[in-house]
Amino acid sequence: MDDGASPGALRNPSAGAGIVLKLRKIDHRELPSDVSPRVYVAAADRSFQNACSSQMDLERIGSDTWELTKAFPVDSGKVRFRFSLDGTGISNGDEFGDHIFSLDDREISEVFIHSFKFAVTISKQEENGVLVSKENALARPRSVSIKDLVLLGSEDPLAVESTVSGMGTTPKSPEARMSSRSIGTDPSTPRYEDHQGLFVNRSVGNSPKLLRISSDISMLDGDLGLNDKREDMPEATGAVAAAAVSERMLLPKERRQLAIVLVGLPARGKTFTAVKLTRYLRWLGHDTKHFNVGKYRRLKHGCTQAADFFRGDNQEGVDARNEVAILAMEDMFSWMDAGGQIGVFDATNSTKERRNLILKLAEDKCKVIFLETICKDQSIIDRNINLKIQQSPDYADQTDYNVALKDFKARRENYEKVYETVDEGSYIKMIDTVTGQGGQIQINAISGYLPGRIVFFLVNTHITPRPIFLTRHGESMYNLTGQIGGDPPLSDAGEQYAIQLASFIGKQLKSEVTASIWTSTLQRTSLTAHHIVRFPKVQWRALDEINAGICDGMTYEEIGKKMPDEYLARKLDKLRYRYPRGESYLDVIQRLEPVIIELERQRAPVVVIAHQAVLRSLYAYFADKPLKEIPHIEVPLHTVIEIQMGVTGIQEKRYKLMEDN
Numbered sequence: 001m002d003d004g005a006s007p008g009a010l011r012n013p014s015a016g017a018g019i020v021l022k023l024r025k026i027d028h029r030e031l032p033s034d035v036s037p038r039v040y041v042a043a044a045d046r047s048f049q050n051a052c053s054s055q056m057d058l059e060r061i062g063s064d065t066w067e068l069t070k071a072f073p074v075d076s077g078k079v080r081f082r083f084s085l086d087g088t089g090i091s092n093g094d095e096f097g098d099h100i101f102s103l104d105d106r107e108i109s110e111v112f113i114h115s116f117k118f119a120v121t122i123s124k125q126e127e128n129g130v131l132v133s134k135e136n137a138l139a140r141p142r143s144v145s146i147k148d149l150v151l152l153g154s155e156d157p158l159a160v161e162s163t164v165s166g167m168g169t170t171p172k173s174p175e176a177r178m179s180s181r182s183i184g185t186d187p188s189t190p191r192y193e194d195h196q197g198l199f200v201n202r203s204v205g206n207s208p209k210l211l212r213i214s215s216d217i218s219m220l221d222g223d224l225g226l227n228d229k230r231e232d233m234p235e236a237t238g239a240v241a242a243a244a245v246s247e248r249m250l251l252p253k254e255r256r257q258l259a260i261v262l263v264g265l266p267a268r269g270k271t272f273t274a275v276k277l278t279r280y281l282r283w284l285g286h287d288t289k290h291f292n293v294g295k296y297r298r299l300k301h302g303c304t305q306a307a308d309f310f311r312g313d314n315q316e317g318v319d320a321r322n323e324v325a326i327l328a329m330e331d332m333f334s335w336m337d338a339g340g341q342i343g344v345f346d347a348t349n350s351t352k353e354r355r356n357l358i359l360k361l362a363e364d365k366c367k368v369i370f371l372e373t374i375c376k377d378q379s380i381i382d383r384n385i386n387l388k389i390q391q392s393p394d395y396a397d398q399t400d401y402n403v404a405l406k407d408f409k410a411r412r413e414n415y416e417k418v419y420e421t422v423d424e425g426s427y428i429k430m431i432d433t434v435t436g437q438g439g440q441i442q443i444n445a446i447s448g449y450l451p452g453r454i455v456f457f458l459v460n461t462h463i464t465p466r467p468i469f470l471t472r473h474g475e476s477m478y479n480l481t482g483q484i485g486g487d488p489p490l491s492d493a494g495e496q497y498a499i500q501l502a503s504f505i506g507k508q509l510k511s512e513v514t515a516s517i518w519t520s521t522l523q524r525t526s527l528t529a530h531h532i533v534r535f536p537k538v539q540w541r542a543l544d545e546i547n548a549g550i551c552d553g554m555t556y557e558e559i560g561k562k563m564p565d566e567y568l569a570r571k572l573d574k575l576r577y578r579y580p581r582g583e584s585y586l587d588v589i590q591r592l593e594p595v596i597i598e599l600e601r602q603r604a605p606v607v608v609i610a611h612q613a614v615l616r617s618l619y620a621y622f623a624d625k626p627l628k629e630i631p632h633i634e635v636p637l638h639t640v641i642e643i644q645m646g647v648t649g650i651q652e653k654r655y656k657l658m659e660d661n
Helices: 134-138 146-152 238-250 270-284 293-301 315-337 352-362 378-391 401-418 449-459 477-481 492-508 523-528 556-562 564-572 585-601 612-623 627-632
Strands: 017-025 036-043 055-062 065-068 072-074 078-086 098-102 107-113 116-125 142-144 181-184 199-202 213-215 258-263 288-292 342-346 367-374 426-431 440-444 466-472 516-519 537-540 606-610 639-646 649-656
Touching (some): 017 036, 017 055, 036 065, 078 107, 078 116, 258 449, 270 288, 270 342, 270 367, 270 449, 270 585, 270 612, 288 293, 288 315, 293 315, 293 342, 315 342, 315 352, 367 449, 378 401, 426 449, 466 612, 492 523, 492 639, 516 523, 523 606, 556 564, 585 627, 612 627, 612 639
Parallel strands (some): 199 537, 288 342, 367 426, 466 606, 516 537
Antiparallel strands (some): 017 072, 017 116, 055 065, 078 098, 142 213, 426 440, 639 649
């Protein structure tokens, strides 16, 4: 029976439970001074027919943090919220979005309000008006994603557990819970309806939850830190801000540098993983360098060592290999002293003795995380051996393949005799994950913002060969007039390119059934994709063109005349320049990270139809281009760039489908 409350209002005000909400801006962009968030509250089973009747003002309790000043009683375990921003230049309307939160435990989520990212913390309030303590709230078992771990940025070691099959976990003693834990990778891919014109709207950062970890969150010690004031955080933008955050949360000041030390038998994909991880971290703006000990060995001792050189009982060979490992470590430390942040140390490091040597050398210099790659799939091992013999400088002068194969297998057997898996220190173990079809990732004593991102990246990478096609939208009306930004339609030439592109993609992917087409939310990209049939179309807000702020719709000539200081600032540093109330290239890189993660996770071809600044940033990731080069990468109109991803690395082809007018 209706209680007579206005639509959308909370029912049963005498109920004995309530909620307290905290909202913290985690977006790198600044809110205008006169803009503040508002929240509308309703029971989960009620709609917002009259949202204003349930409008609640939030009290600012920090520079970027707001809180409801009182709790509101509810009669069920779930509450519906809408968030908005009020202030000059902020309009309501379709920016509203409903968010339903459970009150069964403390809930931490991300929401986007007018494209700004916020962290939301929901707490339950008991009948006596006292909030549930954090210890009690967090003691309840719940499911947490790797994205949550990165968001939390806990500085204490995380203990997490799951199984590959997704089965529930068995309660363990506190001592057992502090040991290493396994994370099962999810081999499934998104299922799309297969018909033309279907669009799945992807807001910035809203990647699908690819991984769930059954965990007892009571193992998270200390304050979660979502509402801490960070006035002393270094000022930075975009990917540089991410680096500043990681430095703040990763380690104490004297140990901010990080060494990722590879561990594994030959032909297990160590160098492939090291190169890929290095490329990802560089793209995010972290100063990262790959140190391959094999190169040091060849420089010091040549390329002709026989398999006996790698025997564990050959003390002369062991000493020689330790010597070059120490040389590589010393070079890495010197590089870190000069400002380097993350060193990726690539070698077998197959014994505890070698790893203890590394830990001793790294004392008071950097934090060490071991990254072990374990592969038990013989077909993958055989393929890696074949590639090793074909590509390694160790066998460049050996013309007889069978002789080289025999030598390499003997070398591998020498390593296998003394191999000891990692069980010391901080480590990440990748066990049979390379195909993306299952496997495990085990982590131990991994904590902090940056290591969390590294784990999330590794969970989503694999070696399945597939193409990624990058192309700008067809020529737009703004391209003809020289205006920037906006949401213009295509010109006649742009319409012609849309037809040519559909024909090209149809031929290239004629045998594919699981490919997908990704566009931005702007009409010039969706119009360019219009004629492509058979494949679902997915819209990403993260793929929208760089936000030109108050310069939107202007030409560069107009900017030079009306805002000469802005024009000059952009000319001097296109990478870091941010349009007034808009974005910089570093901002674009930061919002594209979920797109990169999803591209890495995909096992089928993807066609990305986007904009110049966005495609420059994506291309720079695959081509491992320095950040400073991104604003100057050539991505012409009416051209398709094919990126072929696979075990051998990245190959590129370009197709000019139409000549520009």
